[in-house]
Amino acid sequence: MSTAPSTTTDEAPQPAAPAPSSPSRWTPLRPLILRLHFYAGVFVAPFLFVAAVTGFLYAGAFQAEKIVYADEMTVSAVGDAKLPISEQVAAAREAHPEGTVSAVRPSPEDDATTRVLLSGVQGVDPDHSLAVFVDPYTAKVRGALEQYGSTGALPLRTWIDEYHRDLHLGENGRLYSEFAASWLGVIAAGGLVLWLSRRRALRKVRGTSGRRRTLGLHGTVGVWAAAGFIFLSATGLTWSTYAGANIDELRTSLGHSTPSVTATAGGEHSGHGASASAGDADHGVGLDKILAAARAEGLGDPVEIVPPADASSAYVVKQVQRSWPTKQDSVAIDPTTGEVTDVLRFADYPVLAKLTRWGIDLHTGVLFGLVNQIALMLLALSLILLIVLGYRMWWQRGRGSSFGRPIPRGAWQRVPPQILLPCVAAIAVLGYFVPLLGIPLAAFIAVDVVLGEIAHRRKPSTPASGADVT
Numbered sequence: 001m002s003t004a005p006s007t008t009t010d011e012a013p014q015p016a017a018p019a020p021s022s023p024s025r026w027t028p029l030r031p032l033i034l035r036l037h038f039y040a041g042v043f044v045a046p047f048l049f050v051a052a053v054t055g056f057l058y059a060g061a062f063q064a065e066k067i068v069y070a071d072e073m074t075v076s077a078v079g080d081a082k083l084p085i086s087e088q089v090a091a092a093r094e095a096h097p098e099g100t101v102s103a104v105r106p107s108p109e110d111d112a113t114t115r116v117l118l119s120g121v122q123g124v125d126p127d128h129s130l131a132v133f134v135d136p137y138t139a140k141v142r143g144a145l146e147q148y149g150s151t152g153a154l155p156l157r158t159w160i161d162e163y164h165r166d167l168h169l170g171e172n173g174r175l176y177s178e179f180a181a182s183w184l185g186v187i188a189a190g191g192l193v194l195w196l197s198r199r200r201a202l203r204k205v206r207g208t209s210g211r212r213r214t215l216g217l218h219g220t221v222g223v224w225a226a227a228g229f230i231f232l233s234a235t236g237l238t239w240s241t242y243a244g245a246n247i248d249e250l251r252t253s254l255g256h257s258t259p260s261v262t263a264t265a266g267g268e269h270s271g272h273g274a275s276a277s278a279g280d281a282d283h284g285v286g287l288d289k290i291l292a293a294a295r296a297e298g299l300g301d302p303v304e305i306v307p308p309a310d311a312s313s314a315y316v317v318k319q320v321q322r323s324w325p326t327k328q329d330s331v332a333i334d335p336t337t338g339e340v341t342d343v344l345r346f347a348d349y350p351v352l353a354k355l356t357r358w359g360i361d362l363h364t365g366v367l368f369g370l371v372n373q374i375a376l377m378l379l380a381l382s383l384i385l386l387i388v389l390g391y392r393m394w395w396q397r398g399r400g401s402s403f404g405r406p407i408p409r410g411a412w413q414r415v416p417p418q419i420l421l422p423c424v425a426a427i428a429v430l431g432y433f434v435p436l437l438g439i440p441l442a443a444f445i446a447v448d449v450v451l452g453e454i455a456h457r458r459k460p461s462t463p464a465s466g467a468d469v470t
Contacts, residue, residue, distance in 0.1 A: 028415045029423070030197050037190040039444065040183055042394060045387045047180040048187075052387070054164035055232075056380035059365045059373045061157040069154050072133040072143040078110050079137030085114070085305075086287045091139035092116035092132040101281035101307060102129055105152070105320070106291065107136040108302035116281075117147065128158070150320065151366060171241070175436065178240035182437035184383075185233030192226040195219045211396035218389040225382040232379065235363040238356055243434045250433075256352035261330040261344040263306075263313050281307045284335030290315045293338050297331050308335050314342075322361045323369055 066073065085106050092114075093101070099121035107114045114136050117129040124130050124146055131147035131154070134140070148158040166173030198219070208216055237243040251257050281287060290305060294317035306316040318330035328346040333339065349357070361367040365376050415423075431438020 029419065030194065032415060033190045033193055037187060037194060038394075040187050040190070041387075041390045044180065044183040044187065045390060047176055048184060048383060049387050050167070051164065051177060051180040051184075052380045052383040054160065056377050056384075058157070058160045058164045059376040059380065061160045062365060062373055063370070065154055065157045068156055069145065072145055072154075073113060074111050075107075075113060075135050075137060075142075077137075082107060082136040083139055084288045085291055086282050087139050088114045088134045088136055089116050089281055089287060091141060092134050095141040096121075096130065096132050096144060098122065099124075099130060103307075104281060104287065104305040106301070106303065106305070112136075113142055115147070115152065151322065151364070152320075174241050178237070178243060179436045179440070181233050181236035181240060182243065182434045183233075183440075184236075185230045186437065188222070188226045188229035188233070191219070191222045195223045211393060214389055214393050214396060218386060218393060221382055221389070222386055225379055225386070228375075228379045229383065231359075232363060235359040237434065238360060242436065246433045251352050251356070254352065256350035258353040258356065259344060259349065261316055261318070261332045262342045263309065263316050263332050264341070281305070283307075285338040289338045290317065290333050290335070293317075293333050293340055294331050297329075297340055297343060299329055299331060300327065302327075319346075322357075322366045324367055326357065326361070326367075328357065 085104065088106075089101065089104055093116070096118060099118035101116060102119035103117040105115040105117070113133040116132040116134060118124075118132065119129055121130040125148075128146050128148045130144055131152070132144045133142045135142055145154050146158070147154055148161070153161055162168055165177055167176060169176075238247055248257070287305060291303075294303060294305075299317060299319055302320050304318055304320045306318070308315055314332040314334055316330060316332055319327035321327035326346060328349075330344045331340050332342040334341050346354070346357075358367060362372060363376075365373040368375075427441065428438070431441060
């Protein structure tokens with residue numbers, strides 16, 4: 001017994017719709033994009049949902065960190081003048097003699113504490129540091145917390161950051177976030193194309209109900225957030241495991257890798273920065289003269305002082321402000337003479353290095369501060385809403401299977417070769433550089449072709465009228 005096809009689908013004919021104009025040469029691509037968007041959404045959405053929830057938490061962690069760790073990060077009272085940085089470091093070392101000084105971040109604001117970072121401290125993750133917070137006016141130690149990364153993430157933000165990045169599963173867990181980032185841009189771009197290709201009358205939300213209303217809400221939210229999703233996808237891949245390595249290799253081949261100041265006496269810029277110190281932070285001419293020399297080169301707060309790695313290395317003082325305007329200048333200073341041996345300005349970075357820096361900082365909510373973080377939280381909420389609406393549309397498609405009626409296969413057969421072949425080539429190149437997009441897509445196509453062939457062999461007498469209606 002056969003039943004009439006549901007008329008609630010996106011592609012079902014609408015009686016009130018005006019007659020379509022002559023189809024363009026790209027019209028046959030729409031059913032193929034619809035099928036890809038549908039199946040990618042169904043199977044990738046759980047990963048995107050986790051990424052959206054953890055990303056929402058991370059965006060809010062910056063402000064939460066200021067509240068939770070207010071005692072360590074701020075002073076109880078602003079004094080008349082700050083003590084020399086050497087005295088502040090000495091106070092931190094007296095309270096915490098363990099480990100070695102790996103960096104010092106002098107108080108960047110009147111009410112902010114100085115951070116003395118210690119490496120090799122027992123009980124602290126080897127990839128993290130112990131940050132000792134010192135009142136710059138009294139040299140009183142206000143506490144010590146584990147710190148991670150160049151943005152100075154403290155325990156709360158570090159935990160959320162790692163949850164968003166790898167679900168606390170280590171390197172293997174990073175595959176989840178790379179998989180989500182690889183597909184987010186494709187799904188968003190496909191949805192945007194589908195929305196733009198629909199007749200205007202079918203985009204309305206008002207006056208509709210059922211699946212039409214769900215589809216209208218899904219499309220409206222998606223089209224407003226699509227640019228943000230594509231941006232998050234692209235920037236998220238820049239520091240992923242496999243796609244990130246390919247991007248770094250491409251930037252290096254183009255001569256646009258991120259430079260760093262040479263941490264030796266004299267020399268040109270190299271591609272490797274100074275490593276953390278294995279000794280005391282204050283030797284040679286002393287931290288105070290090192291900081292004064294950096295100030296004379298125009299390095300304003302916030303800065304980080306990295307002690308020499310060995311006897312032949314120099315101090316490195318670098319700006320660490322990633323909010324707009326970006327301050328990332330750095331200098332190398334000879335510890336025995338206090339003379340500047342190398343200077344690297346952010347203005348001299350290659351274009352791709354600058355764009356990478358800004359892209360990562362915008363992705364993480366640093367570049368424009370609170371406004372940036374609110375925008376990321378709204379994007380995360382939009383993605384969560386789109387996933388919920390997407391699954392609801394699947395359910396509302398009908399009961400052709402145990403859970404929703406899938407999009408029929410075979411759409412690619414109607415795409416002209418002059419369009420299909422360039423698209424396949426472009427996808428192959430993209431899949432090579434983004435393997436967690438290319439490999440799953442190839443697997444999906446292979447399985448789909450096999451299932452289609454099996455279905456075709458089981459129904460050899462299926463009439464042409466039963467062909468794909470997408």
